[in-house]
C-alpha cells in the first residue's frame with residue numbers, strides 16, 4: 001500500500017501551529033526524510049520552523065482563486081517533485097443561531113475550511129496527474145473533523161464546512177480510484193491546539209482534549225500504513241458508528257453513472 005513513506009516532498013498548510021505543525025515536524029523526521037514545506041501566515045512561526053530544517057512559504061488562504069493560483073504556481077516552480085499535500089489549515093467560530101450572526105465570519109470560515117481546500121486540490125491536480133502517470137505515488141490529505149460526521153451545535157458553520165469537506169473527500173477518492181493519486185483523510189477528535197483560542201474556549205476544552213503527544217503518533221501510524229481514514233478517540237467512534245457503507249454507496253453511484 002503506498003504511504004507517506006513514499007513521499008519525496010510534502011506541503012503542509014496550517015503548519016505554524018497545533019496539528020499541522022506537529023505533523024510537519026514528525027514527517028520530516030521519517031526515516032525516508034522527505035522534504036517538508038510548512039505554510040501559514042505567521043512569519044515568526046515560519047522562521048522557527050526554518051531553524052528546524054523545514055522549507056517555508058508564507059500564505060494567507062482566506063483569499064480568491066487568482067491568489068491561490070499564484071501560490072500553487074510558485075510552489076510547483078520551486079518544488080517540481082511535490083507529491084503530497086496535507087490540507088490542515090482551519091479556523092473555528094462559535095455562533096448562537098437564536099440571534100443575529102456575523103455573516104462575514106461565516107463566509108471566511110467557509111473559504112478557509114472548504115473553498116480554499118477544494119481550489120488547491122483542483123490547482124494541484126494536473127501536476128499530480130502528470131507525476132502519478134510517471135510512476136510516483138501522490139497523496140492528497142484533507143484534514144476534516146469528527147464534527148463533520150456528527151455536528152457540534154455551538155460551532156454549526158465549522159461543522160458544516162467539515163461535513164462538506166468530508167463528503168467532497170469521498171467523491172474525490174472514488175473519482176481517483178485506479179490512479180496513482182491516493183486520498184487519505186485525517187479526521188481528528190478534540191486535540192490540543194490553538195483552534196479554540198479565538199473563541200476563548202481553550203481552557204474549558206483543554207480538560208477534554210487529546211494531547212498532541214498522544215495524537216500525532218496515532219496519525220503518523222495511519223499515514224505510514226496508507227489508511228483511507230485516519231482517526232482517533234471520539235471521531236473514530238463516530239466514524240465507526242455512522243459511516244459504514246457510505247463509501248461503498250458512493251462507489252456504486254460512480255459505477256452506475258459510468259454505465260449511463
Ligand SMILES: NC(=O)c1ccc[n+]([C@@H]2O[C@H](COP(=O)([O-])OP(=O)(O)OC[C@H]3O[C@@H](n4cnc5c(N)ncnc54)[C@H](OP(=O)(O)O)[C@@H]3O)[C@@H](O)[C@H]2O)c1
Pocket residue numbers: 013014015016017018019020039040041042045059060061062087088089090091112143144145146187188189190191192193194195196
Ligand atoms: N484541534 C482540534 O480539536 C481539531 C479537531 C478536529 C479537526 N481539527 C482540524 O485540524 C486542523 C488543524 O487545526 P488545529 O487544531 O491544529 O488548529 P490551530 O492550532 O489553530 O492551527 C491552525 C493553523 O491554520 C492556519 N491558518 C488559519 N487561518 C489561515 C489562513 N487564513 N491562511 C493560512 N493559514 C491559516 C494557522 O496558521 P497562521 O495563523 O499562521 O496563518 C495555523 O497554522 C484544522 O483543519 C481543524 O479544523 C482540529
